Amino acid sequence: xxxxxxxxxxxxxxxxxxxxxxxxxxxxxxxxxxxxxxxxxxxxxxxxxxxxxxxxxxxxxxxxxxxxxxxxxxxxxxxxxxxxxxxxxxxxxxxxxxxxxxxxxxxxxxxxxxxxxxxxxxxxxxxxxxxxxxxxxxxxxxxxxxxxxxx
Amino acid sequence: xxxxxxxxxxxxxxxxxxxxxxxxxxxxxxxxxxxxxxxxxxxxxxxxxxxxxxxxxxxxxxxxxxxxxxxxxxxxxxxxxxxxxx
Numbered sequence: 361x362x363x364x365x366x367x368x369x370x371x372x373x374x375x376x377x378x379x380x381x382x383x384x385x386x387x388x389x390x391x392x393x394x395x396x397x398x399x400x401x402x403x404x405x406x407x408x409x410x411x412x413x414x415x416x417x418x419x420x421x422x423x424x425x426x427x428x429x430x431x432x433x434x435x436x437x438x439x440x441x442x443x444x445x446x447x448x449x450x451x452x453x454x455x456x457x458x459x460x461x462x463x464x465x466x467x468x469x470x471x472x473x474x475x476x477x478x479x480x481x482x483x484x485x486x487x488x489x490x491x492x493x494x495x496x497x498x499x500x501x502x503x504x505x506x507x508x509x510x511x
Numbered sequence: 512x513x514x515x516x517x518x519x520x521x522x523x524x525x526x527x528x529x530x531x532x533x534x535x536x537x538x539x540x541x542x543x544x545x546x547x548x549x550x551x552x553x554x555x556x557x558x559x560x561x562x563x564x565x566x567x568x569x570x571x572x573x574x575x576x577x578x579x580x581x582x583x584x585x586x587x588x589x590x591x592x593x594x595x596x597x
Contacts, residue, residue, distance in 0.1 A: 362577045363573070363577035363581065366570060366573045366574055367574050368519075370574075371526075371570075374523075374526045374563070377559055377563050381559060388552075390550065399541075399542040400537070400553075400556070403540055404552070404556065407536070410529075411563075415526060417518070418518075418519050418522030418523065418526075421522065422515065422516075425513050425516050425519060428513065
């Protein structure tokens, strides 16, 4: 990760050097404004301009590398990341509209999962009580019958 | 190596060669005569070219050093993971 920061800093210095080279002939007054450009002006300007452009590209590349690294390490979130195991359908015109629905689903998914778990646990509890109650009923009935005989 | 890193390195190398060019340009383009006092343009080109070469070289060296460190760490972690699996 540090390598990208160092690279971006170096490229940024390249941008500044390129900008300085373009301005230097006028700033140091070895090129009079309005006069034909002298050889030093040509050299400085046409070295500075490509250097500026190339260094801007370098800054973009290093920063994108840094962002990629941060995403790979989980420090930064990937925008519009799809959850694992839910492949998205190929893009259709209605996809933009359904994007917010997908987000809503992602938000609601843990809640629904927790609810389902809760319901399953309740069902399990009920089935266990059902297994216990027929015996209890039979016992109660037999006790009732015995009582009726006695009376 | 990531494609962004490769592209960035190429840009840094281009910056280094631009520095060399700026350093030599006054004499190659012959707006600075050898043996005479340096004109303002020559001084500017030598200082800018020198600085460009210096920080491009520094960037390349540091980038290589940190890339090697990352690679060594990744190899260590891989070895540890393999040892835990076996």
